[in-house]
Amino acid sequence: MKLPPLKSLPVFEAVARLNSFSRAADELNVSQSAVSHQIKQLETFLGEPLFQRQGRTLALTREGQDYLEGISSALFQIDRATGQLLGRQDSSLRLAVFSSFAVRWLVPRLPDLHRQHPEIQLVLEMTGEHPVLSGRVADSFITINTDSPAFSYDLLYRERLFPVCSRQYWQEMAAGDLTHEDVTHHPLLSTFSIYNRTCGDWEAWFAEVGRQVPPATQVQHFSHMLLALEAARYHQGIALTNDYMLSNRDDAGDFVRLPLHSVVTGDNFYFASKTSRRHEPGLRSLRNWLLARAIDSGLLDDEAGNTSHRKEPE
Structure with a gap:
């Protein structure tokens, strides 16, 4: 077994995560020269440059990115295994999640997670539509992105869209037997990010019944569903x-x-975590809790929730 200088690995991880030699030195409570020495020692052992230094700019090389991806999970597992033997019961987990899912669904349910699993210290990270699935970003994800073969995926929700308005607006509509034609006589609040095109959500909704959005229809555009829903509320x-x-x-x-x-x-929407870490107690508890809450809230039917949903990327 040919191991690198082991003391240099947490130093390398800290510099890569913080993108700074000085901030890594502060975090590790050592001098900046000691950090530089450890990185140089690791680069010499590997025979590859791990960082590109251009003036004040610091960035990982391709070799550095690949190496960080390979060792991050191992360092986390060493830390957790050591903590368990030392009697440390808490488990800090980073969960990357869409802002809308976090704000409207996950955050209101976190008190239940804390009651059931006080040992889990959950750190939420906001993510975009197609996050990079990597241990450098988070320990787990709620994502629609399933392109990494190193991850396992558990189904939480198959998204569907339906029309809503405020209760006051509904009363003013005096809708009665509402038709699709009636809808076009009212302002349509459209979210660009769902289909990544202007009015794409309403076009898809009307296409479901073989219709098109009439050209004269008033459409108000929003970048995010949270904004469109707030407009409907008002x-x-x-x-x-x-x-x-x-x-x-x-x-x-x-x-x-x-x-x-x-x-x-x-x-x-899937809960995603590295297959190599699926049996870690904290991740397993978080996964089971999310699946149970998805069933409770109606996102996932009970039969689906009791079935393994390991998705293999295409």
Whole structure:
């Protein structure tokens, strides 16, 4: 077994994570020259440069990125195994998640997680639509991205969109037997990010019943579903939203779901974690808790929740 200088590994991880020799020195409570010495020793052992230094700019080389990806999980597992033997019961886990899912579904349920699993210290990281699945980013993800073969994926939700408006707006509509034609007589609140094109959400919704958005329809555009839903709350028109945005929220009663069809977007939400870490107690508890809450809130049916949903990337 040919191991690198082991003292240099946590130094390398800290410099890469903080993108700074000085900040890594402060975190590790050593001098900056000691950090530089450890990095140089590791680079000499590996025979590869790990960082590119251009003036004040510091960046990982391709070799450095690959090496960090390889050792990060091992360092985390060493830390946890050591903590267990020392009697440390807490488990700090980073979960990367979409802002809308976090704000509208996850955060309101965190007190339940803390009651059931006080040993888990959950750190939430906001992520974009297609996050890089890497231990450098987080320990686990709620994501629609399933392109990494190193990860396992558990289904939480198959997204569908349905129209809603505020309760006051609904009363003013005096809708009665509402039709698709009636909808076009009201402002449509559209979210760009769902289909990444202007009015893509409403186009997909009307296409489900073989119709198009009439050219004269008034459409108000928003970059994010959170914004469109807030506009609907304040009686500005009809928005398309999904189940987790209204699931068991105290303010769900502010909205009325129109008695019309829904459309499946094709986006499936998964809990993702590295396959090599699936049996770690903290990750296993977090996974089971998320699946149970997805069933409780109606995002996932009970039969699906009791079935293994390991997804293999295509």
